[in-house]
Amino acid sequence: MFVLVNAKTYPCDVVEVAEAAREVNETTDARIAIAPQAAELAAVAETGVETWAQHIDPIEYGSNTGHTLAETVADTGAVGTLINHSENRLKLADIDGSVQAAERAGLETVVCANNAAQTGAAAALGPNAVAVEPPELIGTGTPVSQADPDIVKDAVAAAAAVDEDVEVLCGAGISTGDDVVSAGDLGAKGVLLASGVAKADDPKAALEDLVAPL
Amino acid sequence: MFVLVNAKTYPCDVVEVAEAAREVNETTDARIAIAPQAAELAAVAETGVETWAQHIDPIEYGSNTGHTLAETVADTGAVGTLINHSENRLKLADIDGSVQAAERAGLETVVCANNAAQTGAAAALGPNAVAVEPPELIGTGTPVSQADPDIVKDAVAAAAAVDEDVEVLCGAGISTGDDVVSAGDLGAKGVLLASGVAKADDPKAALEDLVAPL
Amino acid sequence: MFVLVNAKTYPCDVVEVAEAAREVNETTDARIAIAPQAAELAAVAETGVETWAQHIDPIEYGSNTGHTLAETVADTGAVGTLINHSENRLKLADIDGSVQAAERAGLETVVCANNAAQTGAAAALGPNAVAVEPPELIGTGTPVSQADPDIVKDAVAAAAAVDEDVEVLCGAGISTGDDVVSAGDLGAKGVLLASGVAKADDPKAALEDLVAPL
Amino acid sequence: MFVLVNAKTYPCDVVEVAEAAREVNETTDARIAIAPQAAELAAVAETGVETWAQHIDPIEYGSNTGHTLAETVADTGAVGTLINHSENRLKLADIDGSVQAAERAGLETVVCANNAAQTGAAAALGPNAVAVEPPELIGTGTPVSQADPDIVKDAVAAAAAVDEDVEVLCGAGISTGDDVVSAGDLGAKGVLLASGVAKADDPKAALEDLVAPL
Numbered sequence: 070m071f072v073l074v075n076a077k078t079y080p081c082d083v084v085e086v087a088e089a090a091r092e093v094n095e096t097t098d099a100r101i102a103i104a105p106q107a108a109e110l111a112a113v114a115e116t117g118v119e120t121w122a123q124h125i126d127p128i129e130y131g132s133n134t135g136h137t138l139a140e141t142v143a144d145t146g147a148v149g150t151l152i153n154h155s156e157n158r159l160k161l162a163d164i165d166g167s168v169q170a171a172e173r174a175g176l177e178t179v180v181c182a183n184n185a186a187q188t189g190a191a192a193a194l195g196p197n198a199v200a201v202e203p204p205e206l207i208g209t210g211t212p213v214s215q216a217d218p219d220i221v222k223d224a225v226a227a228a229a230a231v232d233e234d235v236e237v238l239c240g241a242g243i244s245t246g247d248d249v250v251s252a253g254d255l256g257a258k259g260v261l262l263a264s265g266v267a268k269a270d271d272p273k274a275a276l277e278d279l280v281a282p283l
Numbered sequence: 284m285f286v287l288v289n290a291k292t293y294p295c296d297v298v299e300v301a302e303a304a305r306e307v308n309e310t311t312d313a314r315i316a317i318a319p320q321a322a323e324l325a326a327v328a329e330t331g332v333e334t335w336a337q338h339i340d341p342i343e344y345g346s347n348t349g350h351t352l353a354e355t356v357a358d359t360g361a362v363g364t365l366i367n368h369s370e371n372r373l374k375l376a377d378i379d380g381s382v383q384a385a386e387r388a389g390l391e392t393v394v395c396a397n398n399a400a401q402t403g404a405a406a407a408l409g410p411n412a413v414a415v416e417p418p419e420l421i422g423t424g425t426p427v428s429q430a431d432p433d434i435v436k437d438a439v440a441a442a443a444a445v446d447e448d449v450e451v452l453c454g455a456g457i458s459t460g461d462d463v464v465s466a467g468d469l470g471a472k473g474v475l476l477a478s479g480v481a482k483a484d485d486p487k488a489a490l491e492d493l494v495a496p497l
Numbered sequence: 498m499f500v501l502v503n504a505k506t507y508p509c510d511v512v513e514v515a516e517a518a519r520e521v522n523e524t525t526d527a528r529i530a531i532a533p534q535a536a537e538l539a540a541v542a543e544t545g546v547e548t549w550a551q552h553i554d555p556i557e558y559g560s561n562t563g564h565t566l567a568e569t570v571a572d573t574g575a576v577g578t579l580i581n582h583s584e585n586r587l588k589l590a591d592i593d594g595s596v597q598a599a600e601r602a603g604l605e606t607v608v609c610a611n612n613a614a615q616t617g618a619a620a621a622l623g624p625n626a627v628a629v630e631p632p633e634l635i636g637t638g639t640p641v642s643q644a645d646p647d648i649v650k651d652a653v654a655a656a657a658a659v660d661e662d663v664e665v666l667c668g669a670g671i672s673t674g675d676d677v678v679s680a681g682d683l684g685a686k687g688v689l690l691a692s693g694v695a696k697a698d699d700p701k702a703a704l705e706d707l708v709a710p711l
Numbered sequence: 712m713f714v715l716v717n718a719k720t721y722p723c724d725v726v727e728v729a730e731a732a733r734e735v736n737e738t739t740d741a742r743i744a745i746a747p748q749a750a751e752l753a754a755v756a757e758t759g760v761e762t763w764a765q766h767i768d769p770i771e772y773g774s775n776t777g778h779t780l781a782e783t784v785a786d787t788g789a790v791g792t793l794i795n796h797s798e799n800r801l802k803l804a805d806i807d808g809s810v811q812a813a814e815r816a817g818l819e820t821v822v823c824a825n826n827a828a829q830t831g832a833a834a835a836l837g838p839n840a841v842a843v844e845p846p847e848l849i850g851t852g853t854p855v856s857q858a859d860p861d862i863v864k865d866a867v868a869a870a871a872a873v874d875e876d877v878e879v880l881c882g883a884g885i886s887t888g889d890d891v892v893s894a895g896d897l898g899a900k901g902v903l904l905a906s907g908v909a910k911a912d913d914p915k916a917a918l919e920d921l922v923a924p925l
Contacts, residue, residue, distance in 0.1 A: 078780040080772040107749035108783050124777025130722040132849075132905070135766025135799035137777075138720040141750050153375060157777035160372040165401050187379050189407035193445060194400050207774075231407060231445055263774070292566040294558040321535040322569050338563025344508040346635075346691070349552025349585035351563075352506040355536050371563035421560075477560070586802040589795060593829050615807050617835035621873060622828050659835060659873055 070249055070283055071198075071238065071259025072101045072276070073179065075123060075151065076109075076267040083109050084116060086266065089273035091118040097280040099249075100259075104151055107137055114146030122150035124157050125176070127166025139167075139174035149177035151261075152196065155204050165194050179238060179261065185223035192231040199228055200261040202240030210265075212242040214251035225256035246282040253283075284463055284497055285412075285452065285473025286315045286490070287393065289337060289365065290323075290481040297323050298330060300480065303487035305332040311494040313463075314473075318365055321351055328360030336364035338371050339390070341380025353381075353388035363391035365475075366410065369418050379408050393452060393475065399437035406445040413442055414475040416454030424479075426456040428465035439470035460496040467497075498677055498711055499626075499666065499687025500529045500704070501607065503551060503579065504537075504695040511537050512544060514694065517701035519546040525708040527677075528687075532579055535565055542574030550578035552585050553604070555594025567595075567602035577605035579689075580624065583632050593622050607666060607689065613651035620659040627656055628689040630668030638693075640670040642679035653684035674710040681711075712891055712925055713840075713880065713901025714743045714918070715821065717765060717793065718751075718909040725751050726758060728908065731915035733760040739922040741891075742901075746793055749779055756788030764792035766799050767818070769808025781809075781816035791819035793903075794838065797846050807836050821880060821903065827865035834873040841870055842903040844882030852907075854884040856893035867898035888924040 074090065076083045083105045094101040102119035105112075114120040126136040142150060152167045153159045159167065164180060171178045178196040182188040183204055191199045201224035206213050213220060221239050228235045236259070239252035244265035252260050262279075269275035288304065290297045297319045308315040316333035319326075328334040340350040356364060366381045367373045373381065378394060385392045392410035396402040397418055405413045415438035420427050427435060435453050442449045450473070453466035458479035466474050476493075483489035502518065504511045511533045522529040530547035533540075542548040554564040570578060580595045581587045587595065592608060599606045606624035610616045611632055619627045629652035634641050641649060649667050656663045664687070667680035672693035680688050690707075697703035716732065718725045725747045736743040744761035747754075756762040768778040784792060794809045795801045801809065806822060813820045820838035824830040825846055833841045843866035848855050856863060863881050870877045878901070881894035886907035894902050904921075911917035 075776055078770060078772055078775040078778060078783065106778075106780060106783050108752050108779070108787050110750050111753060122777075128720060130720055133720040133798055134717055134793065134796040135764075135779075136720060136748075137750070138748065141720065141748050145750050151776065154776040155376075156775055158374040158376055161367060161375045161378055161401055161404060162369075162372055162397055164375055165397070165404070183376055183379070186408050187375055189445065190375060190379070190404040193403035193407055193441070227407070231403065289562055292556060292558055292561040292564060292569065320564075320566065320569050322538050322565070322573050324536050325539060336563075342506060344506055347506040347584055348503055348579065348582040349550075349565075350506060350534075351536070352534060355506065355534050359536050365562065368562040370561055581803060583804075586804055588800040589803045589806055589829055589832060590797075590800055590825055592803055593825070593832070611804055611807070614836050615803055617873065618803060618807070618832040621831035621835055621869070655835070659831065 070099050070253055072099050072249070072279060073104060073121060073238065073259060073261045074102065074266045075104045075261060075263040077263055078106060079267050081267050084112055086272045087113045087116040087118040089276055091116055093273060093276040093280060094118065097283060099280040099283050101276065102149065110142060110145035110147050120147040122147050123154065125150045125152065125167050125170055127163045127170055139170040139176055143174040143176055147176065149179065152178055152180045154181045155183065155202055155207060164191065168194050168196050181240065185220060185227040188224040188237065189227035189231050192228040192235040195232065196235060198236040198238050198258065200238040200240045202261065206241035209242050210244055212248040212251065213239060214248055214255055216242065218255055221252065221255040221257055246279050249279055250282050284313050284467055286313050286463070286493060287318060287335060287452065287473060287475045288316065288480045289318045289475060289477040291477055292320060293481050295481050298326055300486045301327045301330040301332040303490055305330055307487060307490040307494060308332065311497060313494040313497050315490065316363065324356060324359035324361050334361040336361050337368065339364045339366065339381050339384055341377045341384055353384040353390055357388040357390055361390065363393065366392055366394045368395045369397065369416055369421060378405065382408050382410050395454065399434060399441040402438040402451065403441035403445050406442040406449040409446065410449060412450040412452050412472065414452040414454045416475065420455035423456050424458055426462040426465065427453060428462055428469055430456065432469055435466065435469040435471055460493050463493055464496050498527050498681055500527050500677070500707060501532060501549060501666065501687060501689045502530065502694045503532045503689060503691040505691055506534060507695050509695050512540055514700045515541045515544040515546040517704055519544055521701060521704040521708060522546065525711060527708040527711050529704065530577065538570060538573035538575050548575040550575050551582065553578045553580065553595050553598055555591045555598055567598040567604055571602040571604055575604065577607065580606055580608045582609045583611065583630055583635060592619065596622050596624050609668065613648060613655040616652040616665065617655035617659050620656040620663040623660065624663060626664040626666050626686065627652070628666040628668045630689065634669035637670050638672055640676040640679065641667060642676055642683055644670065646683055649680065649683040649685055674707050677707055678710050712741050712895055714741050714891070714921060715746060715763060715880065715901060715903045716744070716908045717746045717903060717905040719905055720748060721909050723909050726754055728914045729755045729758040729760040731918055733758055735915060735918040735922060736760065739925060741922040741925050743918065744791065752784060752787035752789050762789040764789050765796065767792045767794065767809050767812055769805045769812055781812040781818055785816040785818055789818065791821065794820055794822045796823045797825065797844055797849060806833065810836050810838050823882065827862060827869040830866040830879065831869035831873050834870040834877040837874065838877060840878040840880050840900065842880040842882045844903065848883035851884050852886055854890040854893065855881060856890055856897055858884065860897055863894065863897040863899055888921050891921055892924050
């Protein structure tokens with residue numbers, strides 16, 4: 070299972086979270102990565118943890134003031150990027166452009182989607198994975214695997230119907246190892262989570278709990 | 284074949300174009316519709332021509348100042364709507380919401396897309412049709428069926444792979460009856476065009492030429 | 498005092514509201530106008546009431562699918578337009594472009610703003626008026642003149658400091674004639690309101706109450 | 712004079728540009744700063760050059776995936792930020808929110824504007840400075856001080872009329888020391904430039920030329 074921790078713009082010590090993740094990663098078969106803010110990518114990558122961006126723009130080198138270039142993200146040591154997170158939704162054509170930009174720069178991609186139909190749509194653009202996150206569950210602490218397990222199953226089916234190589238991650242409300250196991254049982258290959266780790270008093274303990282049952 | 288004429292915000296007499304379309308429609312097996320600006324929907328629908336909106340928003344009745352509500356569009360007599368035109372691109376989640384809003388109001392939907400991958404993505408959201416329009420050909424007078432026939436074939440295949448009920452229209456550069464025939468030969472069930480009719484000196488003659496070979 | 502009723506996308510009979518407004522307008526020194534959805538502009542203008550658009554785009558005649566052209570709005574019989582309503586916020590450059598487009602088409606303009614600083618900014622772009630509407634009060638029924646009278650005074654001062662010809666309207670939470678009087682006492686030349694009239698069981702009675710103390 | 716170099720997403724070695732700027736800064740009364748991409752802020756700040764962000768978002772600590780937080784920018788060592796660059800235009804309310812966010816985090820602000828009216832509008836929001844950059848001149852190599860000197864004078868007057876503490880920078884087409892001198896003669900307190908330094912074969916020589924006549 071892939072455990073991708075989105076640190077958002079939380080008031081956390083993201084380097085401490087990153088070091089915890091790197092240490093826990095060595096003790097488990099799970100794969101753990103941290104997605105910090107753009108300005109923190111280099112510092113997080115220096116810890117040795119697998120580092121992801123939270124967003125890239127559908128652009129190339131050139132005149133793009135204030136935008137996030139895939140190549141610059143890759144230069145920091147990051148290896149992947151979220152695209153179209155519910156807090157940063159993109160136009161369809163720009164998701165397509167961002168997936169292509171990531172591919173060009175050698176970044177892995179997880180495109181976020183709200184439901185099964187959007188998961189199928191995102192899968193048609195050829196990312197590595199789609200994270201299905203019903204917006205109404207984000208930040209609630211209620212895992213989608215409990216609140217609405219069908220949405221995960223339907224998303225897995227929708228992605229597979231479009232492109233068998235596109236994996237599905239389960240987002241929204243993941244906070245325990247049981248949630249991760251449930252997500253896997255429903256066909257997800259990983260989880261996307263945020264506050265459960267990034268805002269935990271003890272991020273290392275939170276990560277250890279998450280991967281313990283795997 | 285479905286011939287959908289997008290009148291954009293051209294300086295044309297859209298009621299005259301609508302009346303021409305209604306008259307030509309009676310002489311052919313093709314199906315002709317006109318998409319005027321929102322403020323002109325009622326006047327165009329009154330001519331008796333099949334009337335489409337150029338855009339709707341992913342909203343319900345409520346506090347949405349300056350937005351286009353599917354139900355209000357339907358109340359004017361319009362029966363369908365474009366969504367995500369390249370001059371009005373939407374976020375993925377908003378295309379999804381707009382398709383659902385149109386369905387709720389009983390409007391047919393044509394979602395626009397730039398290429399085959401986006402056509403597959405749009406098809407996953409369940410519209411009636413997807414119009415594939417490579418942005419670089421819009422307004423050039425060079426039909427996509429000549430400039431890049433594979434993009435139409437690929438789009439037809441991409442839509443069919445996701446949902447066999449979703450038809451493909453061919454946009455960008457259509458101006459003659461031969462272009463319409465070529466589009467049909469490549470698997471398209473219709474064409475989306477604009478200046479070729481809406482800016483023609485004689486819109487009726489332009490439409491007659493378009494449907495003559497059908 | 499100018500009483501501008503924004504009908505949003507409420508499920509109201511906007512023509513009935515318009516007729517009520519026209520009738521009440523004849524009985525008072527106040528000036529009453531109705532802002533319906535774009536697709537309803539012509540039907541509202543036909544009632545003879547002063548008609549405003551809820552939004553225009555910063556465009557000219559041309560290729561602008563799904564956008565609202567100032568000239569087309571004027572052709573329906575509308576004489577003014579809201580710009581940058583809090584439910585339809587625009588980029589600074591696009592507010593500038595929209596004010597210019599309205600001027601070109603002979604439409605009056607009311608630019609919306611959240612606070613005194615933004616009122617000054619909007620005034621610098623040369624509209625006829627700025628409507629100050631603290632977002633947290635919109636739809637609450639608590640008039641800004643009660644909840645935060647200083648914001649109205651500060652907005653009037655901010656506009657006057659930039660351009661003495663730019664009037665200030667008071668929005669958010671207006672529902673009674675006393676609210677209108679209070680707004681005037683604070684220096685506003687009118688009010689922008691919505692649900693208090695457009696969603697009233699008896700729009701005519703609601704308007705009569707609003708203008709009674711004037 | 713303030714010389715602010717926007718490195719955009721150019722394929723340049725921004726640390727080399729930063730080191731050149733730091734060295735030239737020690738030889739002149741001018742004040743030189745570099746604005747790199749967010750992911751490069753820390754590396755640029757480490758060179759000791761004055762470092763600016765290209766953009767911040769109107770947000771606070773919290774759930775804002777993929778956005779740029781003023782506090783995180785300040786934590787890298789940056790001391791200022793561009794806002795509303797023509798390649799990254801913001802809504803009026805978001806310029807206001809971004810200026811407030813910068814102030815909260817202790818960052819200086821330069822808001823970009825296209826013309827004198829927008830310069831006045833931006834000045835009303837209380838930034839440290841406004842950079843006037845006619846979009847049609849950006850990247851042309853034709854300095855606004857030559858192509859349209861009145862726009863600079865008008866912008867200086869518009870800002871001063873609104874708030875005497877808001878300075879004006881001159882952008883678009885600056886590439887020589889004479890351009891900088893001309894900008895100062897027109898009332899500008901600095902220049903905003905990009906390719907002339909960031910894409911120069913020898914950034915240090917380019918900067919030396921720029922500040923030589925000061």
